[in-house]
Amino acid sequence: MAPPDPNDPGLLSPAQTSLLIDQYELAMAASYHRRGMNQTAIFELFVRHLPPQRKWLLAAGIGPALALVEAMRFGSPELEYLEGLGFERPFLDALAELRFTGDVDAVPEGTVVFANEPLLRVTAPRIEGQLLETLLLNQVNFQTAIATKAARLVLAIGAGTPDRDGRLIDFSPRRAHGVDAAVKAARAAAIAGAGGTSNVAAAMRYGLAPVGTMAHSYVMSFEHERDAFVAFMQDMPHNTVMLVDTYDTLAGVRHAIEAARSAGVPLHGVRIDSGDLLELSRGARRLLDEAGLPDARITASGDLEERRIEELVSSGAPIDRWGVGTDLGTSRDAPAVGGVYKLVADRAAGGVWRGTLKASPDKATIPGAKQVFRRWSGTQMCGDVIAAADEDVEGTPLLVPVMRGGRRVFREELAAMRARALSELEALPAGLRKLGGEAERPDSYPVDRSPALRSLANPPKVDG
Amino acid sequence: MAPPDPNDPGLLSPAQTSLLIDQYELAMAASYHRRGMNQTAIFELFVRHLPPQRKWLLAAGIGPALALVEAMRFGSPELEYLEGLGFERPFLDALAELRFTGDVDAVPEGTVVFANEPLLRVTAPRIEGQLLETLLLNQVNFQTAIATKAARLVLAIGAGTPDRDGRLIDFSPRRAHGVDAAVKAARAAAIAGAGGTSNVAAAMRYGLAPVGTMAHSYVMSFEHERDAFVAFMQDMPHNTVMLVDTYDTLAGVRHAIEAARSAGVPLHGVRIDSGDLLELSRGARRLLDEAGLPDARITASGDLEERRIEELVSSGAPIDRWGVGTDLGTSRDAPAVGGVYKLVADRAAGGVWRGTLKASPDKATIPGAKQVFRRWSGTQMCGDVIAAADEDVEGTPLLVPVMRGGRRVFREELAAMRARALSELEALPAGLRKLGGEAERPDSYPVDRSPALRSLANPPKVDG
Numbered sequence: 001m002a003p004p005d006p007n008d009p010g011l012l013s014p015a016q017t018s019l020l021i022d023q024y025e026l027a028m029a030a031s032y033h034r035r036g037m038n039q040t041a042i043f044e045l046f047v048r049h050l051p052p053q054r055k056w057l058l059a060a061g062i063g064p065a066l067a068l069v070e071a072m073r074f075g076s077p078e079l080e081y082l083e084g085l086g087f088e089r090p091f092l093d094a095l096a097e098l099r100f101t102g103d104v105d106a107v108p109e110g111t112v113v114f115a116n117e118p119l120l121r122v123t124a125p126r127i128e129g130q131l132l133e134t135l136l137l138n139q140v141n142f143q144t145a146i147a148t149k150a151a152r153l154v155l156a157i158g159a160g161t162p163d164r165d166g167r168l169i170d171f172s173p174r175r176a177h178g179v180d181a182a183v184k185a186a187r188a189a190a191i192a193g194a195g196g197t198s199n200v201a202a203a204m205r206y207g208l209a210p211v212g213t214m215a216h217s218y219v220m221s222f223e224h225e226r227d228a229f230v231a232f233m234q235d236m237p238h239n240t241v242m243l244v245d246t247y248d249t250l251a252g253v254r255h256a257i258e259a260a261r262s263a264g265v266p267l268h269g270v271r272i273d274s275g276d277l278l279e280l281s282r283g284a285r286r287l288l289d290e291a292g293l294p295d296a297r298i299t300a301s302g303d304l305e306e307r308r309i310e311e312l313v314s315s316g317a318p319i320d321r322w323g324v325g326t327d328l329g330t331s332r333d334a335p336a337v338g339g340v341y342k343l344v345a346d347r348a349a350g351g352v353w354r355g356t357l358k359a360s361p362d363k364a365t366i367p368g369a370k371q372v373f374r375r376w377s378g379t380q381m382c383g384d385v386i387a388a389a390d391e392d393v394e395g396t397p398l399l400v401p402v403m404r405g406g407r408r409v410f411r412e413e414l415a416a417m418r419a420r421a422l423s424e425l426e427a428l429p430a431g432l433r434k435l436g437g438e439a440e441r442p443d444s445y446p447v448d449r450s451p452a453l454r455s456l457a458n459p460p461k462v463d464g
Numbered sequence: 465m466a467p468p469d470p471n472d473p474g475l476l477s478p479a480q481t482s483l484l485i486d487q488y489e490l491a492m493a494a495s496y497h498r499r500g501m502n503q504t505a506i507f508e509l510f511v512r513h514l515p516p517q518r519k520w521l522l523a524a525g526i527g528p529a530l531a532l533v534e535a536m537r538f539g540s541p542e543l544e545y546l547e548g549l550g551f552e553r554p555f556l557d558a559l560a561e562l563r564f565t566g567d568v569d570a571v572p573e574g575t576v577v578f579a580n581e582p583l584l585r586v587t588a589p590r591i592e593g594q595l596l597e598t599l600l601l602n603q604v605n606f607q608t609a610i611a612t613k614a615a616r617l618v619l620a621i622g623a624g625t626p627d628r629d630g631r632l633i634d635f636s637p638r639r640a641h642g643v644d645a646a647v648k649a650a651r652a653a654a655i656a657g658a659g660g661t662s663n664v665a666a667a668m669r670y671g672l673a674p675v676g677t678m679a680h681s682y683v684m685s686f687e688h689e690r691d692a693f694v695a696f697m698q699d700m701p702h703n704t705v706m707l708v709d710t711y712d713t714l715a716g717v718r719h720a721i722e723a724a725r726s727a728g729v730p731l732h733g734v735r736i737d738s739g740d741l742l743e744l745s746r747g748a749r750r751l752l753d754e755a756g757l758p759d760a761r762i763t764a765s766g767d768l769e770e771r772r773i774e775e776l777v778s779s780g781a782p783i784d785r786w787g788v789g790t791d792l793g794t795s796r797d798a799p800a801v802g803g804v805y806k807l808v809a810d811r812a813a814g815g816v817w818r819g820t821l822k823a824s825p826d827k828a829t830i831p832g833a834k835q836v837f838r839r840w841s842g843t844q845m846c847g848d849v850i851a852a853a854d855e856d857v858e859g860t861p862l863l864v865p866v867m868r869g870g871r872r873v874f875r876e877e878l879a880a881m882r883a884r885a886l887s888e889l890e891a892l893p894a895g896l897r898k899l900g901g902e903a904e905r906p907d908s909y910p911v912d913r914s915p916a917l918r919s920l921a922n923p924p925k926v927d928g
Contacts, residue, residue, distance in 0.1 A: 004671035006878040007527035009478045011667060019665035020643055022635070023676030031699035037896045063471035071473065081668045086702055129683075134663075137638035137644055145641075171486070174601035175800050177609075179484055180642030182602055183474045199598075200490065201476060201483035204545045207468035212487030216500065217594075217807035219517065221501065235495035238550055281884045326800045333797035343681035415471040456831065462671070462817050 011179060014071045019078050021134045026082065030091045040345040041126040042369045044118040045136055049424025051145075051334035055444060058151045058421055059111045059119050060188045061143025065136050066408055067168070069100050072131075100128050104403035105389075107372075107425050108412065110147075110191050110421035111398060112428065114447045117372045117386060119144070119339070121399060133157060133341045141339045142181065143188045149306075149331040150192035151425055155433055156306040157322055158313055165422070166195025167321050169211050171301060173199045185329045185450075191417045193425075195321070206414060208231045211323075212239070213271045213299070219246040229259035241269045241299060244284070249275055253284045257291045269297035269320070278317045285318040299323055319413055366453055373400040382426045387450035415440055475643060478535045483542050485598045490546065493591045494555045505590040505810040506833045508582040509600055515609075515798035519908060522615045522885055523575045523583050525607025529600050530872055533564050564592050568867035569853075571836075572876065574611075574885035575862060575893065576656050578911045581836045581850060583608070583803070585863060590810060597805040605803045606645065607652045610728075613770075613795040614656035615889055617899055618768040621786055622777055629886070630659025631785050633675050635765060636793025637663045642827045645860050649793045655881045657889075659785070670878060675787075676703070677735045677763070683710040692722035704779045705733045705763060708748070713739055718746045723757045733761035733784070742764075742781045749782040763787055767794070770899055808832055830917055836862040851914035 016447060032038060047057065074082075074095040083092055102124020113119055119140060122129045150168065157167050170189040173182035186194075186202030194209035197203055203210035214232055222228035229242050240260065244252030253270055260267035270288070272280050277300050288296045300312070301323035309322055326332060342365045368385070373385045373395030387393045400409040425433065431444050476484060496502060511521065538546075538559040545555055566588020577583055585605060588595045614632065621631050634653040637646035650658075650666030660669055660675035667674035678696055686692035693706050704724065708716030717734055724731035734752070736744050741764050752760045764776070765787035773786055790796060806829045830850070837849045837859030851857045865876040889897070895908050 006651075006670060006881070007531050007872070007875060008669055009480070009481075009531040010528045010644065010651065010666075010669060011478055011532075012475060012643050012647065012669075013477065014473045014475055016665060017473075017643055019668060020646060021664050022637060022662040023664050023667075023674040024662065025676075025701050026680050027676055027680045027696075027703060028678055029697055031682070032685075033685070035695065035701050042871055044658060064474045067471050067473040068475075082664075085674060102548075134637050138640060138642065141639055142645075173598050174805075175605055175802070176602060177606040177641035177649055177794075177799075178602065178644030179476050180474065181606075182484060184642055187470075187474065188706075191725060198486040198488065200487050200546075201480060202474075203470060203487075204483060204542070205474060206470060207470055210487040210549060212489075212491055214488050214492055215597075218492045218495070218879075220807065221590075221810065231499065232491075232495055235498050236491050239491060253493040253677060292666050326802065330641075330799040332800055335794040336796055338639070338790065340796040341638075343684065346685065408471070411471060417470070440683060448504065 006210070014068055015073045015075055016078070017068050017135055018072050018074045019081075020138060021131060025130055025133055026087065029130050029322055030087055032127050032130070033091045033094055034088075039346060040123060041129050042344050043122045043129045043133070044222050044340055044344050044370060045120040045140060045339055045341045046118045047113075047337060048338045049338065050115050050399070051337065053334045054148060056112050056114055056148070057144050057337060058147040058192055058424070059107050059113050059140075059144055060109050060147035061140040061184065062106050062109050062120060064143075064184065064187075065139035066104060066403055068139070069104075069132055069403070070406065070408055072098070072100050074098060094127075098128065098131075099406060100124065100132070101406040102128055102403070103401070103405070105259040105399040106402045107398045108400060108410070108417065108420060110380070110417040110424065112424040113372075113398070114384060114445060116366075117384060118370050118399065118445065121369060121389070123369070137339055137341055139184075141337045143184050144183045144339070145331040145335065145337040146328065147188035147192045148337070149334070150189040150194055151421065152306045152435060153309065153322070153324055153328060154193040155425060156310040156313065156435065165193065167369050169299070169321055169323045170194050170197035170199065170328060171323040171325035175326040176329035187414070189328060190414055192421050193418060198323070204284070213241040214301050216243065216246045219243060225252060226255040226259050229256050230263050233259055233265045236375075237265045240265055240267055241271055241297070242267070243273065244270045245272050245274050245280075249280045250283045250287065253287045256419040257287065257293065264380060267293055267296045269299060271299040271301060273302045278312055278318065280317050281317045281319050287365055297321060301325070301328070305401070310435060334421045344370070366449070366456060368456075370453070374398055376427075379427055380429060381424075382429070383446040383448065385448050385450050386453060388452045391450050393450055419456050424456070471714040478532055480542070480557055481532050481599055481868065482536050482538045482879045483545075484602060485595060486714035489594055489597055490551065491596050494551055496564070496591050496594070497555045497558055498552075502589045502591050503810060504587060505593050505804055506808050507586045507593045507597070508807045508808050509604060509803055510582045511577075511579055511801060511803045513621045513802065515801065516580050517798045519610060519662055520576050520578055520612070520892065521606075521608050521801060522656055523571050523577050523608055524572050524573050524611035524613040524655050525604040525648065526570050526584060526866070528648065528651070529603035530568060530609075530867055532599060532603070533568075533867070534870065534872055536562070536564050537674055538562060560843070562592065562595075563870055564588065564596070565870040566592055566867070567869070569863040570772060570866045571862045572864060572881065572884060574881040574888065575680055575840070576845070576888040577836075577862070578848060580830075580911060581848060582834050582863065583706060585833060585853075587833070601803055601805055603648075605801045607648050608803070609795040609799065609801040610649045610792065610799070611652035611885070613654045613792055613798070614653040614658055615885065616770045617773065617786070617788055617792060618626060618657040620774040620777065620899065627658065632658040633763070633785055633787045634658050634663065634792060635787040635789035639790040640793035646793070651878070653792060654878055656885050657882060662787070676706050677705040680707065680737075683707060689716060690719040690723050693720050694727050697723055697727040697729045704729055704731055705761070706731070707737065708734045709736050709738050709744075713736070713744045714747045714751065717751045721751065731757055731760045733789070734765040735764060735765060737766045741783065742779050745781045745783050761767070761785060765789070767791075773897060830920060832920075834917070836840065838862055840891075843891055844893060845888075846893070847910040847912065849912050850917060851915050852916045855914050855916050857914055869870045
């Protein structure tokens with residue numbers, strides 16, 4: 001094996017993500033293997049506490065995560081590395097043959113979820129289920145964080161107003177945490193309702209609309225701003241959105257109008273990246289309208305986040321598109337969703353299901369396979385019940401079969417996930433559509449436990 | 465070209481990162497290509513404002529980023545996709561042949577940098593330089609954020625005390641933003657002084673120490689905690705750190721001691737993941753010492769961050785290793801480093817260098833190629849001067865040649881980056897080694913501009 005290169009690009013192939021795993025998963029798996037402890041077990045992925053700035057989460061990342069699960073293989077270099085760490089040959093031989101053969105139930109992407117509700121349930125031989133933990137959490141936690149942030153931005157822009165769909169644009173690749181994050185942030189934003197992304201790789205991979213104008217450096221590369229606009233319009237006649245704030249924003253708008261006349265192309269719009277966005281967008285709108293260009297659109301960008309957007313929208317800023325980078329791509333005010341993946345049941349040697357629970361303070365886990373039932377009042381969601389998976393409870397069950405026998409059985413287009421997300425956001429009770437976090441209204445949405453689970457709510461002390 | 469799959473794993477190969485690019489970079493490049501505007505230009509990557517919670521940054525991510533730059537290729541699927549977006553054939557032909565041929569100067573990884581100091585300078589044909597912007601920012605911004613967070617954790621643990629090196633352990637893959645983030649977070653943490661990572665893929669790729677114990681679910685998979693410990697010790701005799709807080713922490717420590725005696729193996733230590741870490745670590749230490757195990761180490765984990773660690777360290781908590789996940793992997797209190805990549809000079813047709821600047825409020829860029837000179841007072845850094853690259857200024861120049869003619873010319877081992885980081889952290893003035901952000905002492909470290917640059921500090925109004 002070649003010695004490690006400290007300057008390796010560090011990008012893993014899907015197969016190499018088999019080792020994107022916490023070391024202890026492998027240690028436990030080796031021990032289970034040595035002892036023949038590989039009965040079917042059930043694991044659930046859920047969030048114990050919402051981030052303080054959030055009232056709900058928009059689930060995302062499950063599709064790409066399950067694609068990686070289906071592709072899971074331990075290759076020769078990985079096995080050789082593990083051998084060097086001291087793992088024994090019989091376990092390595094088992095890893096060489098290992099494929100995921102289990103079942104997964106999950107909420108479809110774009111579903112609103114609350115604390116303690118399972119997003120995903122794995123039923124599989126214990127070793128397989130254990131080995132998925134890190135990868136599933138790595139993918140679902142951050143994509144759910146980004147989708148939730150994007151949904152908040154979409155709500156601030158005015159989701160539900162028919163002409164406001166798709167007004168959020170993902171500008172985040174330069175601040176997202178690496179290559180995978182950038183690609184998945186664009187996807188998560190699209191699920192939440194974004195209308196496009198600046199990220200060409202993500203647009204290609206996931207069929208999103210690539211969006212872009214020009215940078216200030218382009219404008220500065222010409223003697224006069226007007227010359228830069230004319231040149232760009234000549235070279236990119238299908239993409240004539242001009243960045244107008246390099247020098248003086250309203251003068252820039254006039255130059256864009258003049259350039260379009262001189263180049264003989266329609267002016268699609270202008271982008272404003274700095275300054276007083278309310279005043280400047282009003283001034284730009286006035287100039288564009290006076291020039292007979294009511295369809296030319298105004299894009300705003302520059303360190304935007306949902307509270308600032310809400311302020312501008314409620315002040316009537318005539319902004320048509322909102323490019324959001326840093327805050328969207330990192331979910332800056334809540335960059336971590338604390339999803340966990342817990343063993344909730346295993347099949348003892350005698351074939352009896354036995355719930356498991358952890359008694360550490362504040363970290364109790366409800367044993368047994370669970371389902372979430374959502375109740376509706378008209379078109380509004382009005383309360384969830386977490387129940388045993390086989391319990392008969394009123395409401396729509398949120399988890400659906402997504403893998404059976406290691407193969408994916410649930411596929412839908414991004415448009416379907418997006419339609420679900422928008423419909424879920426519209427179905428949120430009014431208080432939950434407002435910005436502000438869980439801390440401000442901790443009891444705003446009722447999530448109850450079914451009678452069967454309530455009987456487990458005060459678990460007996462386990463004798464260690 | 466196959467239609468996009470909404471559930472694609474979404475992992476890019478190094479070659480595919482050629483399209484990890486903001487759409488406008490390609491639009492501008494196409495325009496430059498059409499106009500023959502491809503003279504040599506200079507771009508610099510720097511941070512205008514430190515995040516409010518930071519007083520300095522620890523530069524990281526440059527090595528993997530340049531490996532990707534060296535590997536940059538536009539393949540057939542990418543070119544076909546761009547053709548579908550309307551890019552013209554001559555530009556696509558140029559992209560098909562494009563390789564990075566320029567020069568890069570950069571600060572070596574593990575260098576402390578401040579606001580406005582260039583971390584990296586690209587001198588290249590304008591189109592090549594332009595096309596690197598998104599990828600360089602995507603890699604350097606977040607890895608610098610994580611390395612900086614890790615350095616703060618290392619300082620809180622007590623860097624500089626000889627026996628405290630390597631006491632930070634990266635536990636972040638389940639909260640890091642995707643696969644690339646998880647792998648690079650482990651690398652960035654190692655540069656900043658971490659002693660190991662739970663992330664096996666990162667350990668393999670970058671030659672780090674893989675670290676792990678067991679999960680609560682392992683303990684719960686046995687009838688009694690003691691049985692679980694005995695089993696794990698028998699199966700993993702080289703890795704006998706027991707997780708003791710599943711039920712009752714101090715009882716767990718006793719069970720670990722008994723299990724080691726019964727299994728006939730040394731007890732390497734215990735891990736405590738919840739509860740009052742000060743009291744529990746003291747209790748655990750006492751029990752281990754009474755059992756004649758002064759070398760058994762105590763690892764703490766569970767939502768730790770640098771302020772909590774500093775509190776525990778100053779209270780004398782006998783904790784030997786600190787496992788940090790969420791806060792390290794997302795740099796939770798400052799998840800975004802706002803690095804930008806700006807054109808600072810281009811060679812006009814006549815061969816004359818001309819500085820460029822942007823006049824938008826608060827976003828002025830100092831024109832011209834720059835160097836940073838660091839001054840020392842004994843072993844302490846005492847002030848930096850940002851100067852023109854060819855200016856003769858007292859101090860150590862921070863940027864060194866890292867690529868020439870498109871090939872990497874600077875390679876060093878991770879140990880060298882780490883030694884630099886620890887020496888830089890030790891060289892920080894005392895006030896800057898304390899936790900707390902830039903906002904608390906905005907003028908704590910002097911970063912001046914050289915006389916040559918000061919004459920450009922109030923740039924003339926550019927006529928747009």
